[in-house]
Amino acid sequence: MGDKRRRRDPLRPLRRGVGLGLALAAAWGVSLTADLSGAWSALQRWASDSQAVVALMAGELGQPPAETALAGLDGWGRLLVEQSALLSAGTEAVAQRRQAEEETAPAEPIPDLDAEDNDDQTQVELQPPAEPDDVAETTSVGQEGGHYLSQDGVYLYNRSGKELDPSVLSAGSVSFTLGEGPQILILHSHGSEAYSQNDGDLYQESDSFRTTDCAHNVVRVGEEMAEVFRAHGFQVVHDTNLYDYPAYNGAYDRSQAAVKDWLAKYPTIRIVLDVHRDALVGTDGAIYKLISQENGKKVAQVMLVVGTDSGGASHPGWADNLALAVRLQKELISDYVSLARPIALRSSSYNQELSPGSLLVEVGGHGNTLTEALDGARLFAESVSQVLSGMKG
Template sequence: MKPKIRWGRLLRRSAALFLATLAVWALLLVSGGGSAAGALRGLGENPGFVSAALALELGQAPGETGPLAGLDGWGRLVVRQSPLLLAGGQAAAEYGAEAADTPDLPAGQPAEDHDDVNEPPPETTAAPGDIVARTLVPTSPQGYVTAGGIYLYNRTGLDVDLAAAAAAPVNITLSGDGPQILIIHTHGSEAYTPDGTDIYEPSDNNTRTLDENYNMVRVGDEMERVFTELGLSVVHDTTLYDYPRYSGAYDRSAEAVKNYLAQYPTIKIVLDVHRDALVGEDGTVYKAVTRIDGVDTAQVMLVLGSSEGGEHPSWMENLALACRLQESMNNLYPTLARPMTMRSSRYNQQLSTGSVLVEVGTHGNTLQEALAAARLFARSAGQVLLELEG
């Protein structure tokens, strides 16, 4: 995306450099060419002074360990003659904060987390060039439950023992006598930002389509292909449960899951594959993306339901499986996964001890970024699931 030019800041920073230069010239005049003048003239040849001025201009804050720390008295005096230059550190820091502003609180999670299963989230659209790309990774444990490098954004009022879940065995055995994995899409019409050759006909929303070549069904196809190559057996349900009505989609997909589990008792893993939506308060559309092996790749977020939304005795078992999947992604592709999220809704995960909701990118991503993520997720998850075969 082409950055916006902030003319006000540009003018202030130019003025800062001009006033700093003027300050040096004035001090030279006052010094009358004596020792002070010699010292000041020498500053131009002092790499420490040049570095300090440049660091301040670029936004580093002054301080005991800041740009002024390595300068002698004269160097500090010259730099301090320009309040604008000193203020430039703060101004540039504020600019950097604005430029890096994302809708994430804590890092890696949306500030306004959508948890209404009957209403679609706000999905403001934008041209590809106006979408802000962010790699959403945690910068600190604040706001998370953490254990062994795994981060969980707990949106519930429940106490979650993540360390216990991460250490717990996954009590699932995959049989080779029938299908092992069910891939389903409660919101199958969700789609990505049209870009390049991936242009689709929208349905009731500019970020949704009934064309299975461009919606979540295509992402599920990619996962199915990789799982199958690994030797795992998959049933992929391509039904669009969110069309023509979004409300009630989870009720409709729940009936399907029950039927599949009854028809194929060998299915132990249920992956409900979606994509997220990230929109800032100002309408800015964000996409969660990283670069892996030279390929732009959407980030993946595992979402867990909880007993806060109703009877759900197996939620800790689902969490134990999710921890293993997250750990595998972290090990194989360190920036692929966003922190996991736990919400109050159950997302039909009460139907199986091996259920996880998988969000592949956001509506700001492109389909190709999502497909790259689907492949890497399936490879990561596949390593975990192969270990569960009996």
């Protein structure tokens, strides 16, 4: 449909002035033949009320559409803008700016979005939405106070149980380089984790929001990352085994054995990425998807998860894993609007004690679609590739 705008009538102000003058003249004539002293006093009191005058002007001018630049202006402000050619010429630009800000503004974070963090050690029973499209969007962003620590624009959500201050973000170091041979290992401790089917990406569920079909679960997301890394010249090993099926419990023990085998087979591996998807359910049972607007497109947010020794594992070098996460996070927040959620520091180790370059990566949540997850994973890998390219020995 075409762009329909109301044409400005150049004689409208003149007609209003003449009409008002005639009305005043008529009132003056009547006052000469009638005793209107009481009415005149009431009119004077009414005219002294600025709110009443503004209300009268608003009634005459009408309410502007909510999407226009005039929305929110009172009668005086709108009259000033409408009768000024210079100000009127800028209303379209103001409306466009408002629309752009609304499209790019991140959604309000859910209060205590990460408070339900269960460290992935026990399976969460997920329920399908009441309606197919009953999924809410949110954007996870860093906050001040509470469990959050920040330094140089990098936010850390501390769920490790450790008493820490922002200096932890610069306490570790990345001391390794990438040489010849396989450098990156991608695997999935919970490979059957899958996404919403709202975009028509249908699969046979092995459990709610899970499937053993690796074309539709996080294994497919890991392959998307691997393809990007390979395009940047890295040698990647992608382990597509499902370590959470048929049993969820013990998945990290099984993936630990696999990581040890891969590191023994390829000692050149320096980066180990355990790729997952998150699960976000509100206190009211609502399902949430994690969204970032990147280049006008909705993609799934990505979160780096760093394990510690708080859960009892022998992991004295966890600060070095965190140092790598911080280095990657700085590039991510430099490259994208809000692709990266705050780094999460947790009590479990997630087998990260096996290599100082080990991280857990969560791509979106179960409310996201596979398409959104693939798009987010691709952007993540592009950004990470920039950092890793500078680490080649």
